[in-house]
Amino acid sequence: MKSNKNRPRQAIALNYDGQSAPTLSAKGDAELAEAILAIAREHQVPIYENGELVKLLARLELGDAIPEALYRTMAEIIAFAWYLKGKSPAPRPGNQALLAGPSNLPVDPAAEQHH
Numbered sequence: 001m002k003s004n005k006n007r008p009r010q011a012i013a014l015n016y017d018g019q020s021a022p023t024l025s026a027k028g029d030a031e032l033a034e035a036i037l038a039i040a041r042e043h044q045v046p047i048y049e050n051g052e053l054v055k056l057l058a059r060l061e062l063g064d065a066i067p068e069a070l071y072r073t074m075a076e077i078i079a080f081a082w083y084l085k086g087k088s089p090a091p092r093p094g095n096q097a098l099l100a101g102p103s104n105l106p107v108d109p110a111a112e113q114h115h
Contacts, residue, residue, distance in 0.1 A: 046081035
């Protein structure tokens with residue numbers, strides 16, 4: 001019998017258009033979680049593993065925007081995913097597009113206004 005120790009028990013997928021907060025586009029447990037991950041891999045979508053964050057986001061309904069309290073965390077994850085794919089968001093007037101520093105990762109400036 002195979003151990004399920006390394007298999008995720010939950011998975012979520014987010015949709016982000018670069019204009020508004022990311023929204024929950026899929027969520028599932030067990031086999032559905034595996035299917036979500038398989039589709040992500042098939043389409044070369046970066047996968048970020050964080051059980052606590054998945055538990056929080058799995059409480060949302062499909063189509064719901066992520067809570068404002070998670071904007072900064074999600075901005076960092078999205079920025080890192082874009083960095084891994086060699087992408088960056090298009091600069092918008094009035095918004096700072098890049099984080100100053102050696103890594104030059106893109107950030108969500110709106111998240112900074114809430115601190």
